[in-house]
């Protein structure tokens with residue numbers, strides 16, 4: 001029994017020892033990134049209370065003031081810039097196991113903001129796209145997070161057709177591009193539930209809006225979103241003090 005306990009501890013320790021996702025240095029605290037890398041990673045220090053995007057100051061960002069997202073609350077672990085682009089690309093292109101490390105980064109936010117959620121769900125891919133890539137990265141994240149927090153995953157969405165890359169499109173084109181691309185395949189389970197939608201990256205927010213609309217239509221009590229990274233809030237550049245001074249002269 002004692003030997004068994006020792007072995008178990010050893011195995012546990014092995015699981016806790018990991019290498020930093022960025023610099024590959026060995027770490028022992030069960031975290032995803034080492035302390036040095038954590039200091040340089042783009043965690044948003046202040047963010048919009050509604051969409052979670054990095055902004056200066058507090059409260060609601062200019063984008064949300066112009067047009068509120070459909071979801072009740074959105075949060076992201078990182079700002080989608082520099083190093084995160086590379087990490088997310090690696091995760092999407094050939095390393096599904098990275099879902100576990102990202103889920104560890106998402107867990108404290110889930111515990112702090114979304115602990116009342118009834119189930120997790122994820123952004124779907126078409127069957128052909130899953131077959132081509134071998135996995136759906138958002139589903140991997142949701143399942144890894146579920147393993148950590150014990151909240152179940154419900155696969156409520158399906159994607160019926162492929163859509164163009166959203167980034168290059170204007171708002172109207174994005175909406176047209178997404179129209180009818182997604183459907184709810186489990187409507188009844190959403191009624192009166194607090195649902196947390198998981199995704200890897202939020203850029204324009206059009207996809208999360210579209211999926212949140214479907215959940216609202218199915219009478220979900222709350223629609224929340226948690227992503228690994230999100231682009232920062234677009235903020236109008238205010239004049240620098242030098243410019244104001246020059247104008248006054």
Ligand SMILES: [Zn+2]
Pocket residue numbers: 020021022023024025033034035036037038
């Ligand atoms: Zn590191």
Ligand SMILES: [Zn+2]
Pocket residue numbers: 048049050051052053060061062063064065233
């Ligand atoms: Zn906002």
